Amino acid sequence: MTRAVFVIAEAGVNHNGSVERALAMVDAGAAAGADAVKFQTFDAGQLVTRRAARAAYQVENTGEDGGQLEMLRALQLTADDHRALARRCAERGVHFISTAFDMGSLEMLAAFDMPAVKIPSGDITWGAMLLKAARLGRPLILSTGMATMDEIAEALGAVAFALTRDGEPAARAELATALASEAGLAAVRERVTLLHCTTQYPTPLEAVNLRAMGTMAERFGVRVGYSDHTRSLAVPVAAVARGAVVIEKHFTLDRGLPGPDHAASLEPDELAAMIGMIRETERALGSAEKGPTGEEMANRLAARRCLVAARPIMAGETLTLDLLTAKRPSDGLSPMEVWGLAGRPAAADFAVDEVITPGAKEAE
Numbered sequence: 001m002t003r004a005v006f007v008i009a010e011a012g013v014n015h016n017g018s019v020e021r022a023l024a025m026v027d028a029g030a031a032a033g034a035d036a037v038k039f040q041t042f043d044a045g046q047l048v049t050r051r052a053a054r055a056a057y058q059v060e061n062t063g064e065d066g067g068q069l070e071m072l073r074a075l076q077l078t079a080d081d082h083r084a085l086a087r088r089c090a091e092r093g094v095h096f097i098s099t100a101f102d103m104g105s106l107e108m109l110a111a112f113d114m115p116a117v118k119i120p121s122g123d124i125t126w127g128a129m130l131l132k133a134a135r136l137g138r139p140l141i142l143s144t145g146m147a148t149m150d151e152i153a154e155a156l157g158a159v160a161f162a163l164t165r166d167g168e169p170a171a172r173a174e175l176a177t178a179l180a181s182e183a184g185l186a187a188v189r190e191r192v193t194l195l196h197c198t199t200q201y202p203t204p205l206e207a208v209n210l211r212a213m214g215t216m217a218e219r220f221g222v223r224v225g226y227s228d229h230t231r232s233l234a235v236p237v238a239a240v241a242r243g244a245v246v247i248e249k250h251f252t253l254d255r256g257l258p259g260p261d262h263a264a265s266l267e268p269d270e271l272a273a274m275i276g277m278i279r280e281t282e283r284a285l286g287s288a289e290k291g292p293t294g295e296e297m298a299n300r301l302a303a304r305r306c307l308v309a310a311r312p313i314m315a316g317e318t319l320t321l322d323l324l325t326a327k328r329p330s331d332g333l334s335p336m337e338v339w340g341l342a343g344r345p346a347a348a349d350f351a352v353d354e355v356i357t358p359g360a361k362e363a364e
Helices: 019-032 056-062 068-073 079-092 103-109 127-134 149-164 173-180 182-191 211-220 234-241 268-285 335-341 358-362
Strands: 006-012 036-041 095-100 117-119 140-143 192-197 223-228 246-250 306-309 324-327
Touching: 006 019, 006 268, 019 036, 019 079, 019 268, 036 079, 036 103, 079 095, 079 103, 095 103, 095 117, 103 127, 117 127, 127 149, 140 149, 140 246, 149 173, 149 182, 149 192, 149 211, 173 182, 182 192, 192 211, 192 246, 211 223, 223 234, 234 246, 234 268, 246 268, 306 335, 324 335
Parallel strands: 006 036, 006 246, 036 095, 117 140, 140 192, 192 223, 223 246
Antiparallel strands: 306 324
8 A cells, every 4th residue: 555545446246247347347447546446255155144135225226125145146256257357457557455255255365466355344243254354464454334433442352363362262352352452452553444434325424424533543543544435526535634544435337237336336437536636635635744835935025024114214213113014025024023123212214114124123
């Protein structure tokens, strides 16, 4: 992750099961300027049971009721598809990432050169997956949609345990102990980025709550980012301004396509516009130090004022506040010196608008 803000173009399952469309999405994500294009890897039979109903947003966005199993089976990609996608990413100069939704998929993805392992919001309470993912030795990106702060802490505890201890925890309480240890907390802070997220597709602006990023950063001392499900271009940019170092945004080749996530996704031109605004925001954030820039120093002479005579002043005349005023340019005494001059005799004659010389301050 070489840039200050790592932008993930989330293709997800918006390929609708077509590897040709998925490859085209790699091309579109790269052209938009993303750092990575991310997919989702799963074996539907290992992810859901036959009784698992579709989420409300999936029913609304697909227009179909029924179970998740049938829907997800139509969205699976093969191992060969993944290899083709990884090759296309390399050709286009973007990172390939995919989120594993089952253990077998995680093992398969471990062979790919991914810059990070992504844990989805739905798996933040799956301790076994967290242990296995953490032990792959790569940076972890953990989405926190639907999670409480206590659940986030426990998930980080699982990561801390995985990174500092062997085997499996004997009891759930060991996760908190691992996170509370100096080594565990240091390992988590080195390895994990938490993504604030609202699991609602699309997310209304009132449910975004970007300030929660700061809450997580303050409590856990980790890097934070934002996974966005709004239709807005501005919200991810605002997240960057509030300290997000990772932005994940769903995109699609055509928002009118059928499928569960298209409605909450950007189209390629919108994705490019969002990334452009993020890069501008990165540049504008600059330094935390407050002071004049080099460019500003060149403008101080023209923009600031100095003390000049408000009316003609005779040498020896007692200077008063009404005899002095401040005007541009700032090629004389600072207007802040006016109180020190008041009550002193003028060192020389001064015409209207003539710069008051330092000698006036020194005269007795």
